Amino acid sequence: MADQSETRCDQPLRFSIPALNARGRLVRLDAVLNDVLSAHAYPPAVEKILAEGLVLTALLGTTLKEREGQLTIQAQTENGPLSLLVTDYIDGAVRGYAQFDLAKLAEVPSDPNLFALFGKGYLAVTFDRPLPEAQGGGRYQGIVPLEGANLSEAAMQYFDQSEQIPTFIRIAIDHVDGRCVAGGILVQHLPDGEEGRERIEARGEHPDWEHVRILSESIKPVELADPALPLEEIAWRLFHEEQEVRIVEGQPMTKGCRCDPHHIRDVIARFPATERTEMADERGDIVVNCEFCSRTFPISLASLSN
Incomplete structure (x- = not known):
């Protein structure tokens, strides 16, 4: 089992449940995550929120169909201990960094929520798709208040307000043998399954989505961040009673700083x-x-x- 899991860290798993019009992503970052974090001596609270941001970026970035497409997530405020967090994804590569005030950070609780870290801020999610506008290309950005206990909750508000796509996201962070390991799951309801129709037509009260959401919420944080648990097994645990679950391996991920x-x-x-x-x-x-x-x-x- 351990050998299988090594091939699954830093490699996302795509899945869909056609009968329930749902699609999802599972990802666990290990070596790539620690490669990004090692560039700075981040305090524990900053390291944790940046790890969450990188997993969220990997989950959302893998929904892009074009290799040249880019996803950027930015959390920003003017008066919080953490003034800026930026992560992005392009063609399987992730990168990110955070700016913070060490003196203000020393005053936050040991397990701070978003408000304790950022104060009053906003979350911006930007998709850049290298296609003509007539084919849905160009830049699309949604901005929502930075609210909730963590970035996962803020991102779910983004999809609810900006995309009108019922979405469930959960991310977990842990430390294993001295290294940071972070895993996450993204599940979405689309009217016609993986491709979907117009985004505005997805309804959160749809009975199929309610069923999928309840199953998805049964995932435990310890499962997401356990490097010895293959992602396929997580998908099986959650949805093995469904008629069909399609699973596709994503491309391996890398640290993606593009300075040259x-x-x-x-x-x-x-x-x-x-x-x-x-x-x-x-x-x-x-x-x-x-x-x-x-x-x-x-x-x-x-x-x-x-």
């Missing part, structure tokens, strides 16, 4: 020489910081003049 020294240099080279001089430090370097991976890229003025 050559690209950064090319971008800076487009600025006028006078502006480049103003951006340079006393050594004649323009230093670019990547918040996601906590790396700096010094670009010398001399190299730009060649």
Whole structure:
């Protein structure tokens, strides 16, 4: 069993229940999650909320059908201990970072809710689809108040208010052998199953959805974050009494910071020489910081003049 689970961490599982017009995603992040978290020395409360954000991003990002599609989740406020949390997904790669005030963070409870961490803020979910507008492409963004005990509850409010898609999300965080492991489940009701019709037609009181929601809510947090429990087994435990459950393995996930020294240099080279001089430090370097991976890229003025 342990060998099977190793292949399932950092690899999402897609499932659908055609007879009940439901679709879902299961994901468990382990090595990828710790790779992202290791770029910064986050306090425990920040590490936990960022881990939740990365799992949520993986769950929602895997609903994109186009490889070049991108999902970005941003939680932001002006007066909370945690001022900004950003995560995104593109083609199986996730990345994220958080900005916080350490002094304010020291005053929050040991297990803070969203309000304790952010104060009054908002959650923005942005889908970028590389298709013509006539085919549903372009950028779509929904913004909702940052409310609820955790990001999962805030995201469910987003789907209720912005998408009108009945949605259940649960995410669990644990520590196993000194590393952070996080798992999550996303289940949605669509009128015509996996493809759906117009989003506005999905109704939360539909009897099929009520049945699926009750089954989904029986999942235990310890099951989601247990690296020894294969995701297929979770799907079987929840829905084995249904007539048909279709399961498809997703592509393995990776840490997805996209900072590239050559690209950064090319971008800076487009600025006028006078502006480049103003951006340079006393050594004649323009230093670019990547918040996601906590790396700096010094670009010398001399190299730009060649």
